[in-house]
Amino acid sequence: METILIKAAQLILSLSILVVLHEFGHFMFARIFKTRVEKFYLFFDPWFSLFKVKKGETEYGVGWLPLGGYVKISGMIDESMDKEAMKQPPQPWEFRAKPAWQRLLIMLGGVLMNFIFAFIIYIGVLYAWGETYLPTSNVKYGIEVSETGEQIGLKTGDKILTVDNQQIENFNKIIPTIVLDDAKSIQVERDGKVTDIEITDADLALLLKSKSVMTPRIPFRMRVEGFTPDSPGEAAGIKIGDEIKGLNGKAFQFNDEWTNELQKHKGKPISLLVERDGKPTEIAMNLSDEGMIGIQIKQFVDDVFELKTIDYGLMESIPAGISRGVQTTKDYLKQFKLFFKPETKAYESLGGFATIGNIFPAKWNWFSFWNMTAFISIILAIMNLLPIPALDGGHVMFLFFEMISGRKPSEKFLEYAQITGMIILLALVLFANANDIIKMINGTF
Template sequence: MDILIKAGQLILSLSILVVLHEFGHFFFAKLFKTRVEKFYLFFDPWFSLFKFKKGDTEYGVGWLPLGGYVKISGMIDESMDKEAMAEPPKDYEFRSKPAYQRLLIMVGGVLVNFLLAFFIFWMILFKWGESHIDVNDAKFGLDFHPIAKEIGLLDGDIVTSVDTHKVVTSKDIASLLILEDAKQLTVNRNGEVLTIDIPEGFGKRIIGEEVRSLAELRFPFVVDSVLPKGNAIDAGLQKGDSIVTINGEDASFFREATAIIESNKGKRVTIAFVRNNEPMETRCAVSDDGKIGIGPKVNDYFNVTSVKYGFWEALPAGINKGVNTLVGYVKQLKLVFSKEGVSQLGGFGAIGNMFPPTWNWYSFWSLTGFLSIVLAFMNILPIPALDGGHVLFLLYEIITGRKPSDKFLEYAQTAGMLLLLALLLFANGNDIFRAIFK
C-alpha cells in the first residue's frame, strides 16, 4: 500500500508539472499563431490511451509515463519529422517565425515551471506558514551519526555554525557541510564554545555513505504510544514508561535506543524502564525491520518556532523560498561530477521515495514545488533535445544573424536524445541496483 500511495503522489505531481510545462510552450505558440499539432501528457509511441482533436491540435494521454510533449509544426524536435522539414516553410510553422518569437516559445515551459513553483510556495506559506525547532532550543543537545563522532562531535553537543553560516535547524548541518565545502564547526558543549576542524572531503563522505540523518534533536525516550498489535504491547510496555537500558546498554535517549533495537532485528531484547518511579524490566521481541511498536514523546521537550503569513505577506516569502530552493539545487549539481554524487543519482524510484507513505497535502505540494524548480532548471540547461539546447541555438542566431542549418539541428537533436536516454537508463539503473542490493 505504501508503494501505491507514493506512486500515486509521484504520478499526480509529475502530471501537473508536465501539463503546465507543455502549456507554456503551447501558450506562446498560439500567441504567435504557430500551429501546434499535438499536446500530450506522457508519450504515445504506437498508440495513446485517450485522444481527441480540436482545431489543428490533437490532445491526448500516452501510455509511457516519462514526460509529455507538444509537437509544433516546422520545428525539429523529438518527433524527428524530416519529411515535413523537407517541404517549403509555411507561415504557421515555427521555423517561419522571427527568432524572438521562437525564443519565447522555447522558454515558455521553463517560465511556467518557475512561476508555478513560486505560486506553490506562496500558497504553502499562506496555508500552513513555517515552523521549526531551533538548535539553540534543544535543551538536551543533538544526537550524531557515528561518522560525525569520528571528527570530534559528541552526543549532547549543539552545532551553532558551519564556517560563517548560522545553523538554525539540525538538518542545516549536513546540507551546509555538503554544499559549502566547510572547514570548521562552532560547537556549544555544556556551555563551552569550541571549534572542530572538518576533514577534507567530509561532505562527500556523507553522500557516499548514504547518511540520511547526520544530526537529530536529542530527547529522552519516554513512551507516548503503543501500537495495538505490536510487540511492545505484548511485552507490557505502556504510555509514560521511561526507557533506561536495552540489553544493559544505556538507552535513555531515543536515538541511542532505536540504534540498539535496530541492531537486534528478529531477536528478543531486555528493556529496563521506569514506571511511576518504579524500576521495571521486560523482554520484548524485535521485528525483522527493527521495530517494537512504540512511539516516543517529543513535543514536550522543545519550543516550536512558528511564523504565520497573511495572503500578500506570503508572496515575497514564497518567492524567496523558491529562489533559495533553486540556489541550493544548483549548488548540489557540482556533486554530480564526483564519484559519490554519481552513485546517488536516481530516477523515478528515487523521486517516488521522496514522497511520504501516507497522503499528506503539505508534503505533496512542498515536493511538487521543489520538482517544478528542478524541472525548470534541468530543461534550461544548454543540452540539445532540451529546451535549453534550442534556446542556445536561437541565441546564436540572434547574436550572429546566422541560423544553424536544419541538418545540424537534426544531428544535435539526435545526440541530445541519446545523451538523455543514457542518463535516464543510468539513473533508473541506480534505483534498481539499490533496490536489489539495499
C-alpha cells in the same frame, strides 16, 4: 505495498501537473505568435494513445508511455523527428518561418511556466500553512548522531553553534548548508568547550550518501501504546499504558542511551522496569535477535522543543514565497555544481524515478505534496535549460548562436543534434535509474 502506491500516486499526479503546465508554456507562446501546434500530449504516444481529441488545428491526448509529454509544433525539429514535413517549403504558420526572438520565447515558455508555477505554490503554501521550524538554539540537549555523523567528527551530545562561524537559524538547514555552501568547519560545544570540526571533500561525499546524519537528542520518557506482531514484550506481560523506566537496573537520561543498551543485549534475557498505575513493576523477558522489545511507544517530545511558527497574510506571503522560490533555485544550482566535483562523488547520488518518488511522504499530505511539487518544478526548469540538444536549452543554445552570428544552423545539422541529444538523455536516464537499482540491492535506498 500501500506506502509504495501512495508515493507513486503522488509522483504521477505531481509530474502530470508539471508536464502539462510546461507544455502549455510552449503552446501559449506558439499561439501568441500564430504558430500551428499539431499535438498537445501528456505522456508519449508511440504507435497508439490512450485518449485523443482534435479541436481546431491541435490534437489533444494522453499517451501510454509516462516519461513526460510534448507539444508538436509545425516546422520544428523535435523528438517527433518528422523529416518529411521539413522537406516542404516553410509556411507562415511554421516555427521555422518565425523570427528568432519569437522562436526563443516559444522555447523558453515551458521553463518560464515551471518557475512561475513553483513561486505560486510557495506563496500559497506559506499563506495556507505558514512556516514552522526548530531553531538551532532550541536544540537544548545537543544532537544524536548516526554512523555518518560520527565519521565526519560529530559526537552524540554535541551542541551545534555555527557552520563556518555563521549561525544557522533553522536546525534542519544545517546539513544542507554544509553541503551546498561547501563548508569547511562546524563549531560545536562539547563537554563545555567550543570545538572546531573540519569538513573535507570526503566528508561531503559521506553526507551526500547518507539518509540521516543527526537529530535532536531526546530525553528518555516513553509509554507503551501498542505492540508489533509476535511481540516478545507483550508475551512477557507488558501492558498498554506501562511507562518504561529502566533496563537491568539502569536508568536513562536520553533515548540514545536506551537504544544503545538494547543493542548490547540482542537475543538475551533482560529485566525491564516499568511504571504501572503509579507503581514500579519488574518484567523479565528475552529481547529479539534484533534487540527489539516489540512495542509501539509514545515519546512525549511535543513539549521538549519549542518550535518557531511564522504566519503570513496574503500580501506578506507573496514576497516570502518568491524569496523561497529564488532561494530554492540557488540551492539546487549549488547542488548541481557538485556533480562536476568528482571528489564529492555526487554523481553516485543521482537518482531516477524511484528516488524522486521516495521524497514524497508515505501518507498523503497536501502540505508535503505541494512543497515537493514546487521543488520538482524548479528541478524541471533548470534541467530543461541544460544546453543539450533535445532539451529546451539545446534549442535555446542554437537560437542564441543564430541571433549572435546571423547564421541559422542547417536543418540537417539540427536533425543530427536532436538524435545526439536524445541518446545523451537516454544514457542519463538509464544511469540514474541504474543508481536506484544498485541502492536497492545494497539496501541503501
